[in-house]
Amino acid sequence: MTSLPQTRHLATAVPGPRSQALMSRKQAAVSAGVATTMPVFARRAEGGIVEDIDGNRFIDLGSGIAVTSVGSSAPLVVDAVVDQVRSFTHTCFMVTPYESYVAVAEQLARLTPGDHEKRSALFNSGSEAVENAVKIARAFTGKDAIVAFDHAYHGRTNLTMALTAKNMPYKHGFGPFAGEVYRAPMSYPFRDVADVDGAAAARRAIAMVEAQVGADNLAAVIIEPIQGEGGFIVPAPGFLADVAAWCRANGVLFVADEVQSGFGRTGTWFAIEHEDVVPDLIVSAKGIAGGLPLSAVTGRAEIMDAVHAGGLGGTYGGNPLACAAALAVIETIEGEGYLGRAREIESVFRERLSKLQEADARIGDVRGRGAMIAVELVDPTSGNPDAALARAVAAYAHGEGVITLTCGTWGNVLRFLPPLSISDALLHEGIDVVAAGLEAAR
Ligand SMILES: *Cc1c(COP(=O)(O)O)cnc(C)c1O
Secondary structure, eight states: OOOOOOOOOOEEEEHHHHHHHHHHHHHSSOTTOOOOOSOOEEEETTEEEEEEESSOOEEEESSHTOOOOOOOOTTHHHHHHHHHHOOOSSTTTTSSSOOOHHHHHHHHHHSSSOOOOEEEEEEEEEHHHHHHHHHHHHHHOOOOOEEETTOOOOOOHHHHHHHHHTTTTTTTOOOOOSEOOOEOOOOOTTTTTTTTTTHHHHHHHHHHHHHHHHHGEEEEEEEEOOOOOTTTOOTTTTHHHHHHHHHTTTOOOOEOOOOHHHHHHHSSSSGGGTTTTOOEEEEOOOOBBBBBBOEEEEEHHHTTTTSSTTTTOSSSSOOOOHHHHEEEEEEEEHHHTTHHHHHHHHHHHHHHHHEEEEEEEEEEEEEEEEEEEEEEEOOTTTTOHHHHHHHHHHHHHHHHHHEEEETTTTTEEEEOOOTTTOOOHHHHHHHHHHHHHHHOOO
């Protein structure tokens, strides 16, 4: 494996001729419903760099949406997958099981919060795992209703579209959606009025749930400890703990969707640890297997074991290549000290972004944890979301060789999700480009 130079480099205009030609082939062959953030096609990726087929090298502030946290093609992951692919590619765990699936479940029991007895089940995508968490919660509680929150994102399958809050592009025209899903108000410190602290936001959500759903009908509350697609919203301190305490007192399961915020992204294995909450069920995906498709539901043994034999599974769930990759990801995060690295990345971003904010009233909020950091862009006079500005800055960065993503219910949040393998030099250079994009859009 030749290593990819860890430098930003523009060999052509962005997109270059090869990417342009491939984009025409894409248009002729791939559904228009599958859109791309970047106008370029990837050739290689490693460390903090993605190289395209025209030889342009981009600073990666996206990690393929929080997936390649250990870097793309991380050495231990490559070796583990190559070894596994030579032994066997698939037997189906439900037909002829294999050790790596069990080993991943053992690791999840060790790494997830709480020292109670745990069990896991493995799946392919975040959406599939969220759906299974709902199945498990209903089987255990014998109840139907599920509460999700404003700004939530839980996936694109039918049940997870129902859980997801945002219409465009995730739900528009795709209904009818699954029933017995209710939405509660989120704690959103930047947009809540000043006296709505964590406890007050929890009271507001619980009051709505009690009035409109009723604990006797409610199987589970599902929440992202830091909301991802919804805008990197970090709830006020105490909010998650108070909601979890209400759940425990009322026979309702508390499910943490850590698909984006988990697996070291925020400087702890799971973001909920920052709030000292132990969820009943925890959903992992994205960063779990370094780019191979894998997801998991991990939870209290009595809940996970309440499902009848054969009730959980799927042809590919816990595929051996993905399990081998996940074990190598865990070894890499621990061996490289990547939890600490995520906290270092947070301090680099916080310092730079707060300085930018002091001089730029369009930066309404800087928030996030670890290597999951965002700025919310607003109209300085009205405070209204400024999605056009977020789009302009992202497009500028793309043209200058930096991969950045936007998010948020109103599309006005620039989010940063670098691989934990990125260097400080690339981080600073990436932030310089974002700052120049903000200036260019003045
Ligand atoms: C991405 C995401 C999902 C869906 O995962 P897929 O693998 O895309 O199905 C669910 N929940 C959260 C919080 C996510 O960020």
